[in-house]
Amino acid sequence: MNQNDSPHELLLRHLDGRLTQDERWRVAELLRTDPEARAFLRAVAEQAVMVADMERIALGRQEEFHLRPLRSAHQGRKILPVRFRSWRGGVAAAAVVALLAVVASVVAFQLLPSTKPGIVRVSKVTGSSQYFGFKGRAEKALTTGTALGAGDTLETRSCDAWVELKLRDGSTITIAGHSTLRILDAEAGREQFKLLEGSLWGSPAPGPAVAAVLIQTPTVAAEMRGAQFDIQTSSTETMVRINEGSALIRQNLDGSTVEVPKGRQLAASLSRKESLSVTPQPGPISSWACDLRQIPDVILGRWLPPTGNQRARLGANPLLWRISDRDSVMLYAVALTAWKSAERPVLLQSDSKLRFRGRTERAQTVRFGFSTQKMRGVFAGKFEVDVPPASLRPAGETWEVELPLRNFHPLHPQLASSPDGLELTDVYALTIQEDAGLEIHSIELLSGEAAKPAEKH
Amino acid sequence: MNLSEQDILKTLMEWRTRVSAAAWVVVQDAHAAEDIFQNVALKAMTRAVSFETESALMSWAFITARREGIDWLRRHQREATCLEAEILELLEHEWQSRPAHPAGAKIEALQDCLEAAPETSRRLLKLRYFDGYSCEEVAEQMGIGLNAIYKRVSRLHESLKNCIEGKLTNAENTEGQVP
Numbered sequence: 001m002n003q004n005d006s007p008h009e010l011l012l013r014h015l016d017g018r019l020t021q022d023e024r025w026r027v028a029e030l031l032r033t034d035p036e037a038r039a040f041l042r043a044v045a046e047q048a049v050m051v052a053d054m055e056r057i058a059l060g061r062q063e064e065f066h067l068r069p070l071r072s073a074h075q076g077r078k079i080l081p082v083r084f085r086s087w088r089g090g091v092a093a094a095a096v097v098a099l100l101a102v103v104a105s106v107v108a109f110q111l112l113p114s115t116k117p118g119i120v121r122v123s124k125v126t127g128s129s130q131y132f133g134f135k136g137r138a139e140k141a142l143t144t145g146t147a148l149g150a151g152d153t154l155e156t157r158s159c160d161a162w163v164e165l166k167l168r169d170g171s172t173i174t175i176a177g178h179s180t181l182r183i184l185d186a187e188a189g190r191e192q193f194k195l196l197e198g199s200l201w202g203s204p205a206p207g208p209a210v211a212a213v214l215i216q217t218p219t220v221a222a223e224m225r226g227a228q229f230d231i232q233t234s235s236t237e238t239m240v241r242i243n244e245g246s247a248l249i250r251q252n253l254d255g256s257t258v259e260v261p262k263g264r265q266l267a268a269s270l271s272r273k274e275s276l277s278v279t280p281q282p283g284p285i286s287s288w289a290c291d292l293r294q295i296p297d298v299i300l301g302r303w304l305p306p307t308g309n310q311r312a313r314l315g316a317n318p319l320l321w322r323i324s325d326r327d328s329v330m331l332y333a334v335a336l337t338a339w340k341s342a343e344r345p346v347l348l349q350s351d352s353k354l355r356f357r358g359r360t361e362r363a364q365t366v367r368f369g370f371s372t373q374k375m376r377g378v379f380a381g382k383f384e385v386d387v388p389p390a391s392l393r394p395a396g397e398t399w400e401v402e403l404p405l406r407n408f409h410p411l412h413p414q415l416a417s418s419p420d421g422l423e424l425t426d427v428y429a430l431t432i433q434e435d436a437g438l439e440i441h442s443i444e445l446l447s448g449e450a451a452k453p454a455e456k457h
Numbered sequence: 458m459n460l461s462e463q464d465i466l467k468t469l470m471e472w473r474t475r476v477s478a479a480a481w482v483v484v485q486d487a488h489a490a491e492d493i494f495q496n497v498a499l500k501a502m503t504r505a506v507s508f509e510t511e512s513a514l515m516s517w518a519f520i521t522a523r524r525e526g527i528d529w530l531r532r533h534q535r536e537a538t539c540l541e542a543e544i545l546e547l548l549e550h551e552w553q554s555r556p557a558h559p560a561g562a563k564i565e566a567l568q569d570c571l572e573a574a575p576e577t578s579r580r581l582l583k584l585r586y587f588d589g590y591s592c593e594e595v596a597e598q599m600g601i602g603l604n605a606i607y608k609r610v611s612r613l614h615e616s617l618k619n620c621i622e623g624k625l626t627n628a629e630n631t632e633g634q635v636p
Contacts, residue, residue: 008615009608012611017485017591018591028541031544032543032544038548038551041482042548042551043617045478045481046478047586047618048585049474049477049490049491049586050563052488052586053491055583055587303507303513303514305512306512311546312520
């Protein structure tokens with residue numbers, strides 16, 4: 001490097017990747033301490049993206065960029081044009097795309113089958129859940145024995161809910177809290193379901209090979225061939241893990257297909273540009289940190305404005321929990337999935353602790369809970385514990401609470417009486433009836449060795 | 458009261474240059490930064506969570522752009538070039554704490570400033586930021602020494618920064634005047 005370099009030239013060399021380790025430290029120090037250097041870097045970055053925008057227009061490449069997703073199966077889908085002459089043009093263009101999406105969903109709804117053969121029966125149900133009939137009518141809450149057919153849509157609404165469905169061949173499908181599943185018309189002897197969001201576990205009937213089951217998500221269509229599997233999906237990403245049997249998976253984005261054998265997994269995303277790849281299911285980890293600044297996948301909650309010392313705050317959202325046809329309770333909950341925050345399964349152990357950091361605006365009992373599945377297996381129930389306000393810091397102050405897993409009680413002891421050896425799938429915190437202004441800042445799972453000796457409040 | 462889809466889109470478009478620029482600081486590739494902004498917009502429109510205020514949305518958008526940028530670096534095995542998270546957060550905080558101009562106004566100001574600049578300056582910026590050549594490759598193509606290129610690019614960015622700020626300030630003052 002030239003010793004006469006100005007700080008600006010040093011920054012440009014950094015952007016060129018031409019610095020030694022010592023020079024990189026100098027750049028880091030410069031950016032940490034010198035607001036003028038940061039202002040220059042921000043200006044360079046803005047000018048770089050604007051120059052690229054202008055060149056796309058000048059070289060007449062706008063059309064090429066519009067067509068790019070259609071030409072290559074590996075390119076991602078665009079929802080906005082590459083460059084807008086003004087923000088108004090951009091909003092208008094994006095609004096058209098959004099409108100098209102709404103129209104498409106309405107058309108899809110109108111094309112739902114008009115017949116309703118009963119193809120599954122509810123075999124187990126807990127918590128708040130509901131189903132909508134194939135004509136779009138809200139039906140009564142689900143009960144054991146309810147027969148469901150093509151066009152019906154199930155929603156598990158509360159954090160503690162789950163529903164097990166038995167198919168005609170004896171296979172079972174389970175969905176957990178905050179999941180939406182639509183039953184589709186059977187096709188060529190295959191039962192079909194669409195998991196719109198949430199978690200689903202499937203187990204084949206015992207005995208000789210059974211008919212394939214097709215599970216669609218917003219991202220993939222998975223044909224399960226005698227498979228014991230689990231699927232987690234959001235509106236843009238899906239994770240499929242095959243524990244027994246195999247699955248043939250087609251990516252909606254480009255139509256590519258891939259076979260996933262036992263012990264392997266596949267992740268697909270609408271925003272990922274690579275082709276589908278199947279990887280071995282990684283070994284579990286026993287500690288996990290869900291830093292909200294890394295934007296985990298939120299099932300329930302709303303982002304609150306940052307404060308001086310807290311940039312990522314997830315506030316509780318109201319959730320109506322129907323207990324019966326007449327009674328309901330209002331919950332205010334935050335819920336996060338673990339599957340997207342950790343690249344490996346998160347293993348729960350008897351001596352592990354969950355550490356939550358957050359605050360409430362008003363003193364109130366906070367219920368903390370988590371969902372589990374068997375390691376490489378099926379849904380294994382939920383566990384909860386209530387923490388009274390006296391065990392938290394005064395209302396308005398940030399608290400940190402460490403909760404040993406042994407303090408959590410099982411909501412479904414018939415599935416698992418203890419979380420020891422199970423996999424963490426999602427975590428939640430809530431207040432009941434009253435909105436206490438609950439917000440969560442971070443969640444961590446501490447393994448036995450990492451956990452602090454004394455509980456901290 | 459949560460932001461509507463229209464509000465989310467309108468806010469993202471107003472902040473488009475800054476969010477793309479924040480992604481660019483991570484990936485240092487203008488086309489990848491544009492892709493990342495598209496992905497952020499896609500996620501904002503399709504995810505189940507809501508945003509109570511514009512600042513909550515923008516906080517989320519900057520962090521998501523950074524995360525996508527780091528994923529991109531990982532996929533391209535270029536993690537070593539990434540600045541520390543603390544510095545990226547500082548830059549994002551400063552971007553967020555300054556009032557945003559409509560995205561169109563800033564790019565129009567840049568266009569005006571570049572029209573007044575020599576042709577070689579425009580070519581230099583195109584080679585560096587649109588074609589993606591390093592300064593060394595740009596120096597070779599333009600037949601100029603590498604140190605001279607760094608000095609020239611540095612001066613060019615500084616003068617464009619001042620020119621854009623001047624034009625935006627003038628535009629604001631003009632808008633405030635009674636005709």
